[in-house]
Amino acid sequence: MTLSYQPLGDTGIRIQFGNTIDPEINRQIHSYCQRLEKESIPGVIEWVPSYCAITIYYKPYIIQYHDLLQRLKKIAQQLQDHTAAPAEVIILPVLYGGEWGPDLQSVAQKNGLSTEEVIQLHSETKYLIYMMGFLPGFPYLGGMTDKIATPRLEVPRQRVPSGSVGIAGSQTGVYPLESPGGWRIIGRTPVRLYDPHREDPILLKTGNYIQFRPIDEKEYKEIEEKEAQGIYVVDKKLLKGDRSIA
């Protein structure tokens, strides 16, 4: 894979890994970020992985463009030998339908399915977190089946509660904050994706996966209560087999 490097002003470098939304390209980006973390190059502040590029921010009075470029190219050379840490699958419990998922019916109808089938299809897939953006903690997920793809609402809602799980076209996602939005909401998770007062304010990380697990109202309330007390521990498992998924 040939990487290309470009300056983004005098405090950023953009490394392009490809031109398509592709799980393999994204996996390379994830491995690169892990190497970058280990390397801890003086002057590098932080980096933003996206679908097919990484943007690295740095302080030019500590390290200058050409020196940083050499360090970054070296990391790329070592990438082949690098075994990426196994991805994690974060299990997100979701209460589907009812007041928590007011658009579950319309998603089912538009696709000629029962609501049970929609829940089944939505919760059996492991979704790759390609990147984070839009809102703090918002995951851009890949891998949803087209069988439940549904266009956005014609008139967006003024207020979508935090934790809402939605579908927009062939994408699925979770709202980390209350926000206006046009995604079709099929359920809600009591798990907090974003909590600025937590030690790790953001639950999810690029390169990991999400799988949704259907729950009932009783379990929803229990988890909600634990989250309020700050004692809920999210279920995670290591991804087996890797690449074929997503």
Next chain:
Amino acid sequence: MNKGIEVLRPGLLTTVQDLGRYGYQQYGMVVAGAMDAFSLAVGNLLVGNPRNAAGLEITLIGPELQFHQESVIAITGADLKATLDNHPLPRWKSIYVEPGQILRFHRPQQGIRAYLCIAGGIDVKPIMKSRSTFLKGKMGGYQGRALQSGDILPVGSTHLPFSQITGRFLSPREQPVYDKKVTLRVIMGPQADAFTEEGVHTFLTSSYKVTPQSDRMGTRLEGPPIQHKEGADIISDGIAPGSIQVPAGGQPIILLADRNTTGGYTKIATVISVDLPLIAQSAPGHTLSFRAVEIEEAQKLAIAQEKLLRQLEIIGRKG
């Protein structure tokens, strides 16, 4: 009450800001922070603070503030005609204040964003390692919002005697001037090749007017449309402060402190870091134009600015 700063009137948009919330952009967290980072950093150094301490960013129409403790303050950035108990207050200079004194701002004379720094800093609780207010996310700063009448801002403690940090100033030749016509230096790319040759020429030779739709997220410009080769959309990626996005309409937007971490429009160029304060100080109706420079030149300027800040820092430590 016997401590802090009381907000008698809030002004148009007064927020608590430090240099920004770094380290969380990969999770989608907006950086926020002072729009004019140089002015905030200098203000802090003049009153003996670390340059990243929190101060107030004051926009166009300033607040009316009463001090309830003795301290040392500095006003930097825009000239909004500040007075302390009705006496004109110099900018870029640290001033001793007594309990009961009232700070007012009368009218914007030059620039639009002034900074108030106070010895010890505005001592709100840091969230994700920063005291900056992120307005859209309703988080950080003072209760995640702009200041309102009746707010009492806590002030941190300082170990330096007030007499040692009073009367410091930034040398007049280092004080920036904010003009109505500004040429910003840019580094082209990363998507400059998404534009026609004519489009790039238009961008580098035209004047663009700052529109009233500009805010902390970005400065929206109006002028000759910049022509794309094909589309204006890319697969979303990172956006730096000063990145100039050009959507399909061809009118450029310069992304600033409250920008989203990622975006899906072509970026024709990025304004160099030492010129970012000039955008922060530009008002609707002002005109901006662009000149391409090489990265080596931009980084030399960034290093020179850092040297200046370090000199102020060393003087600060000596007291």
